[in-house]
Amino acid sequence: MSLRFVESSKLPTQWGIFDIHGFEDSENQKEHIVLTLGDVSTGGPVLGRVHSECLTGDALFSMRCDCGPQLQAALQQIAAEGRGALFYLRQEGRGIGLLNKIRAYKLQDGGADTVEANEKLGFHADLRDYSMCKVMCDHLGITQLKLMTNNPRKVNALTEHGIDVVERLPLRIGENPHNARYLATKAGKLGHLFDH
Ligand SMILES: Nc1nc2c(ncn2[C@@H]2O[C@H](COP(=O)(O)OP(=O)(O)OP(=O)(O)O)[C@@H](O)[C@H]2O)c(=O)[nH]1
Numbered sequence: 001m002s003l004r005f006v007e008s009s010k011l012p013t014q015w016g017i018f019d020i021h022g023f024e025d026s027e028n029q030k031e032h033i034v035l036t037l038g039d040v041s042t043g044g045p046v047l048g049r050v051h052s053e054c055l056t057g058d059a060l061f062s063m064r065c066d067c068g069p070q071l072q073a074a075l076q077q078i079a080a081e082g083r084g085a086l087f088y089l090r091q092e093g094r095g096i097g098l099l100n101k102i103r104a105y106k107l108q109d110g111g112a113d114t115v116e117a118n119e120k121l122g123f124h125a126d127l128r129d130y131s132m133c134k135v136m137c138d139h140l141g142i143t144q145l146k147l148m149t150n151n152p153r154k155v156n157a158l159t160e161h162g163i164d165v166v167e168r169l170p171l172r173i174g175e176n177p178h179n180a181r182y183l184a185t186k187a188g189k190l191g192h193l194f195d196h
């Protein structure tokens with residue numbers, strides 16, 4: 001694995017003072033981070049969120065998806081528990097990048113669903129890779145995760161990379177009229193479970 005730890009510092013947020021840990025992938029120059037709160041290296045399973053970058057949802061308040069509310073809810077829940085880790089992976093647009101995601105949005109404006117749009121552009125529906133999480137967990141001393149996600153394929157991928165996901169906690173938040181079709185496609189074609 002070409003990921004290496006670079007540096008850690010404090011990161012005060014509205015939910016508490018987290019530690020931010022920066023990692024760099026020397027193969028593709030991607031910079032990934034983990035926010036941690038409390039002692040994650042001892043004391044049993046860590047409440048975790050593995051979040052893929054969504055500039056439009058995480059930073060620009062887009063209602064086309066549920067990413068922004070999920071990010072905020074995850075940080076809030078980690079703060080409420082007093083201990084946890086948020087992995088922020090720089091794989092925008094399920095791995096196709098920001099500009100291709102805008103191309104995919106344009107196709108969705110014309111009637112395609114999120115999977116069809118990716119395929120029309122010549123991409124697989126989901127190109128994400130979670131292998132870097134193992135290096136990050138090992139560096140931080142995290143051995144077990146209670147993972148906040150609706151995506152069982154993410155749990156399987158992390159497990160295949162040697163991360164012990166002991167529990168999946170649903171993270172159902174941020175539904176609105178603009179993302180109803182998108183969420184339905186995630187459930188129907190990408191295997192997301194929108195249970196409580
Ligand atoms: N290609 C593409 N990517 C999208 C689209 N909408 C959101 N994304 C990206 O999808 C990623 C988030 O994936 P989601 O499927 O929403 O959720 P997940 O991470 O699989 O599952 P959860 O853990 O339940 O949130 C981010 O990288 C977003 O940028 C879209 O229409 N097309």
Ligand SMILES: [Zn+2]
Pocket residue numbers: 054056057058065066067068
């Ligand atoms: Zn999003």
